[in-house]
Amino acid sequence: MNYIESVKNTKVKQWKKLLTKKERDKSGRYLIEGFHLVEEALKEKNNVQEVIISQDTELPAGFTIEDTEIIYVAKEVMKVICDTETPQGIAAVCEQKTQNLSEINPQRLLLVDAVQDPGNIGTIIRTADAAGMDAVILGEGCADVYNSKVIRSTQGSIFHMPVIKANLSEVIDSLMGQEVPVYGTALEGAVPFEQVEKTEKFALLVGNEGQGVSKELLAKTSQNLYIPIHGRSESLNVGIAAGILMYYLRKNS
């Protein structure tokens, strides 16, 4: 049985480094924690490299780990590699899956411009998954998708939803070339969303919490939409706006 007692162990130091974006980018790996996430991660092939279990942790009934290396660690080790206050005693190292837009042949895409809050990015990925989108494309200025708060907020959607970093301007050009309508979200020069017909293929573009979508991108879309504010709120949360629009635009065939 693999057992690591000391927080000074080399492996532990490597895991701990995965809490930084720099190391995640360099190694192509990331850390997840908690029973639900590890269970979801294990459902995908070639996803989890190692499962890390704290010595005092009992696996819930029915929780099985097959064909994956398990490393047991002291409670103190689990603490230094987790960034939640009360770790559940299980973590895992996963491999980042890099995907190309050209591999997906997308019907429905969500494009995200500079959304900075990790909770928002995570919830947006979870909601895009629920709404049956084919992929989420993150442009510049978005929170790192492998940030632990993003991953927690996806509730597991990160493991099966393609999330691709790309230049949104180029993506829009390419979609327009394929006659996929691209709907931006904006307050000016936009129509109420219910004026647009539901459609089988579309891309929806949402933007930064404070500034919205950049003007340069809005100028390239097929049409920009807004969600009417019937009360006195100034705006909607970007995740909520994305949810309303993805469900509205989708034409169920």
Place this chain on the structure above:
Amino acid sequence: MNYIESVKNTKVKQWKKLLTKKERDKSGRYLIEGFHLVEEALKEKNNVQEVIISQDTELPAGFTIEDTEIIYVAKEVMKVICDTETPQGIAAVCEQKTQNLSEINPQRLLLVDAVQDPGNIGTIIRTADAAGMDAVILGEGCADVYNSKVIRSTQGSIFHMPVIKANLSEVIDSLMGQEVPVYGTALEGAVPFEQVEKTEKFALLVGNEGQGVSKELLAKTSQNLYIPIHGRSESLNVGIAAGILMYYLRKNS
């Protein structure tokens, strides 16, 4: 000019206590912080009792405070009464507005059963405001509406959106008696939401993050709805689900 230097001052101790639900309930007051929230709060009459400003804080251009007592405090004082890591240097004491459902004559109501996360409650109130709901009714087990995280997440909607604590079972009985349709949200015994017609009067009932709406309440509604999951997410965030349904159900007259 009123100026408080010491964190041991009686007034400071009273403010600090407002960080607890117990004291908020007892005093009928609550604390808010940050320029945006204080500005929004000041727009409502008889809402703000005192504005508290840190000695080193410059008010932004155009930010005016009229007919309201201003108390200047040392930086250390501001720190102990704020629960954000980097306070903006302005806070205010507000009065809780207790409202009765009977005063509102509601056309559109959002009923919330045991939603525990303060961020979710705040976002739900903000979204209900945007969607033109007349009031949000919080049942038992919901996060305290005057919790500072709830207030921040409402982005100011707390000051003009009626939020009422009530027994949801009684509210549903009363609405059904007035022939207002009440739509629950559930996975079983429910229809896809788009099968229901848009309507001018309705109440929507959403529930706890993990458990959903309680069975007892679901048994009393006119109809229960679900949002189809087209991908592999297990569920939607409760705020997102509420947003999709409130915008869908609303009939614009």
